[in-house]
Amino acid sequence: MEDGLVRSISSGLSQKGVRDHNERLLLSLIQRHGALPGSDLARIANLSPPTVSAILRRLESDGLLERGDPVRGKVGKPSIPMRLAPDGVYSYGLKIGRRSAELVLIDFCGDTRHQRQLNYDIPLPDTIFDFVGAAVSEISGALSPEAVARICGFGVAAPFGLWNWPNTSDESDAAFQSWKDVDLRVRTADISGLPVTLMNDATAACQAEHMFGRGKEFRDYAYFFIGAFIGGGVVLNNSVFEGPQGNAGALGSLRTVGPNGESMQLVDMASIHQLELRLREVDLDPRQLWTDPDSWTSLSRYVDPWLGQTAQELAKAALSTCSVIDFEAILIDGAFPPAIREELVGRVRRYMATQDTRGLIPPRIEAGSIGAKARSVGAASQPVGTQFML
Template identity: 55%
Template sequence: MEHSERQGLAGGANQRGLRDHNERLLLTLMQRNGPLPGSDLARISGLSPQTVSVILRQLEEDGMILRGAPQRGRVGKPRVPVGLDPDGAYAFGLKIGRRSVELLLMDFHGKPRGQLHHAHDHPDPEAVMHFLEGGIAALTALLPARRRDRIAGIGVARPHDLWAWPEATGTSTAALEGWADFDFAARIARFSPLPVFVENDATAACRAEQVHGRGREFRDYAYFFVGTFIGGGVVLNHCVFEGAHGNAGAMGSLPTRDASGRPAQLIDTASLHLLEARLQEAGLDPARLWRRPWDWSGLEDLIEPWLDAVGGELARAAATACAVIDFEAVLVDGAFPAGIREALVARIRARLGEVDMRGLVVPRIEAGSIGDDARALGAACNPILALFLINTHARLTPA
């Protein structure tokens, strides 16, 4: 993951800089579990009740938490649940895709406060930066003026080697080569002083699922995100594992064979660009797959064989991943309507029964819960994690 130098952020939640470990611990417990009484926070964290009380008073003073209504009906003092204030912190998440760019402003609860989306034939660096600059201004204006200093930073999610594989998406190499040495931090600094955190888009999607989605149900799991190309992530002990180069879970590079039996990678056999090609062959506009709101009606004759093929590929890929790490589950999400996601998961479950799983424990195959927003939402998680939460596997100290 690439990082910029973190700039000083005035006022509000950030006036004390990075939170200390115990503050992060309590904020993380509230983020993962929802509002909890101070006594529960002390028990789970291992901190003394007095220490927890002092920290909660400071967090409340800083506008990071809210106290709920007292819970009565038990012997002793009423229990007062304490949870994150959704207005305690915000972050921008920018997703740069091969077919679209998206920007959202996320609050401390992980809810988008505003979103902007633009479809394109290919991502042009200057056009994307123009979109980001205008989008930051437009989305910041949605917040009350007194809250705007609580924006923690800008997370950017983009495909690893964004300039690669132009042939698969019908784009010239020249159109993408501007990304090869693009300095996100320096370019964004021209119009925003916020810190910038850059990571692989599929890793960002995995992070969104782990922090705000069904990923909280599982300790260790493999994650697949089906976009124009397919990618993924790895979660170990409730944290996204990034690897030595920030590229762990590069599921799209798993070896397989294409329909002709030639060596290929999973990106060649289980990605949405294959469905685009089916639409094009049928004389339909493949851009329809990327328009919002979703409307894939009437495409069943093209979608069904694509689902069958991708289901088989992902069943084999799931077995391969579980041969390396004993994952309890494999989560699958993608840039498509929820009904397509459910149908794909059903196909994978069925096809996994045809895979030779000797020596392996069959994992649960489950649908992710975030959907198309996962990459932008996961990008927005990074500034929040860097300043406020605990993420043991991440390298989130700005360079």
Template identity: 40%
Template sequence: MIRQQLKEFRSLQPANVDVIRSPRHGSGQADLRGYNERLILSVLRNHGPNAKAEIARITGLSAQSASVIMRKLEAEELIERCPPVRGKVGQPSVPMKLSPDGALFFGLKVGRRSADLVLVDFLGRTVDRRHLTYSYPDPDTALDFLRRAIDELTALLDQRQIKNIAGLGIALPGYLWEWSKIVRVPAERMDAWRDRDILLEIDALFDFPVYLQNDASCACGAELVFGDQDHPANFLYFYIGYFIGGGVVIDNALFTGSTGNSGALGPLPVPRKSGGVQQLIDVASLSCLEDMIIEAGGNSNDLWETSSSWRVDDAILRKWVDQTAGGLACAIVASCSIIDFEMVVIDGWLPEDVRRQLVERTKAKLAKLNLAGLVQPEIREGTIGPDARAMGAASLPLSQHFMVSPRGL
């Protein structure tokens, strides 16, 4: 019976084959939460507060089954009652909604120039966060930051909230040790990422389960789980951080492929103005903007301290936006030649006005390209913003414990 439940559970998860879970915690009772329980929780997440009768209709459950399950979820404080809604006749209905403190999740993003830890509630709202800027990432710095930040954030919670911490997700770039030249540090300082098992080290620090996924996939997952649900079933996602990355959503699920590397958009070849080709990562990354600032004699540290506003020379910023938009437009055409994406989402560690400029400029660049034989996709701003990677990390334990695959809705 247990083996069958585990098989069912795994088959119902979002397409997270690249999510690595700490082995020490195994598959506990929380993992075996019934499909129908997770189905109702997913419906409330995607559709908002609803009465039991409406939830039964949406899920296809009988009214009695839905009522029994919802009483159990209410007893576990995962859902709560809304004020009664009175109709013209009969008894008032009592909509149910997710309880904000029903479960809490930590999300850690380790980037090339900064780290972030967010505490997210059951509704996907950021309760609090901590930020660290550094010259380059090393495991000891990341672990020290994580320990300190979790201690600080946990100290702000009451005992019930602490008990409801359901896990920690980690968004980590792949092959960090290969980027020593680009982040301008000796190779031996980055080799620790190859030699140490960071997941096991972090797992040993805490009592809750720990999950790990590629940072760009996490950002795309955040858009899928926490973002605007008014999106087509298939879309392409770009996240612009120190390096550009992205994700592919097929049939409302994150598609990562057999190795977890699908949607690694940075290596896409795009034309070089002087002729030949170059990789998108060398055109449309914040590392390119940092190089422009340094070459002009400026200080690029402001880029990594905050994403709400930058002190960047207008001419430099315009040049970067223009070249990034050109690279994105070419990458979009190449990608849509393989899969007919209905929409492209662009987000990143960017101030809102810069993201808006970039989206508009990308639309203009795309309009000038030959799209014969292709349907031009809608280009849209992301709805999560700079914290998408950390938010996506927090969504990993949420997805594993409390959701069904979007295909099931």
């Protein structure tokens, strides 16, 4: 046996299985660290240089890697860093949210090549699947046959138990019940003809941040995503942890106390839904929060108190989360403009300074970087990760 992972052949893996594992390892390292020459990859992966060279040639021939610009050192030949080929792989990602559905097609580097969005008051299955069918047909028609052949799968990000979303009318509650008999995987596969993966929407957002955003800076962290309802994700040892049922990091269910001392969940106190309710009380249309980013500034009279409440709740939730695992950081993102995100993070930091932290190591509070499309991008990244990464 050569070295490293190849030794696992003796444990019963086939030669091809080990080769695939080593390919995934190198692709994962390049995705995580950026372009790297073969010598660096061999050292980090604990594989021999000839093994790495052979794998890199194979991945380049398959169109998954491409050569970067030569890097000249003080002595010897220049090294050639290898990087992911953007056109090597594509993947669809669908986010089903409380106020909108979003479909994206991303490339191997996580960049969005195509994006379609549908806004609604209530997400009804037939409405969303009609949208998906039309969008997939339109996007596929704009691609070359070669590009279509490189679409590896279709990821779907949605809240688990869509029919349990809280609502304010019997009519909308009845509409949500229609999701009970819908198999998202089957319906999406029928439309796209692709293998389908399903993720919790907040976990998908965490996945996007981890693969393509600031998650690369931290080994262990908790992630909060604030949409119509707040959710979260957990990253341990540089991997998004989904749990045995895919529901790990359900941070929106953390307990908190309501304005009258009643027991409530974080989702009831720190979601954009709360801001929507404030706007409805003064006869303002809350849909502008989703369709007009500038409205967050023009509505500052209502946004500011919502920010204060949300920041206070997030500070308490961050410490509660860190009482279980001593995360080095808490990342916060959401479906709002970057300026609102930065203001929210700043307020959470200030509230953290006033909290009782006995027995805890306060984490860093940092802003996420993906923004509103984190859930759809994260959904699209799942087929890529499943088929090409470790």
